[in-house]
Amino acid sequence: xxxxxxQLEEAKRRLNDLGVQYSVEFTRPYSRSFxxxxxxxxxxxxxxxxxxxxxxLAAAKMGKExx
Numbered sequence: 815x816x817x818x819x820x821q822l823e824e825a826k827r828r829l830n831d832l833g834v835q836y837s838v839e840f841t842r843p844y845s846r847s848f849x850x851x852x853x854x855x856x857x858x859x860x861x862x863x864x865x866x867x868x869x870x871l872a873a874a875k876m877g878k879e880x881x
Contacts, residue, residue: 822855849877
């Protein structure tokens with residue numbers, strides 16, 4: 815099952831529908847100068863554990879950079 819590049823809520827719904835256990839880790843930019851949308855998270859990495867559960871890494875959608 816490929817969950818990369820879809821919204822986190824959709825990925826969680828799919829896993830719950832299949833009865834698969836999962837955990838979620840979050841990543842953010844180091845610099846506070848980057849604008850992120852804290853309400854819009856996407857799966858950027860997935861890893862299936864030996865027990866069949868999934869570990870998802872989620873990142874917030876980045877805002878537009880205007881120079």
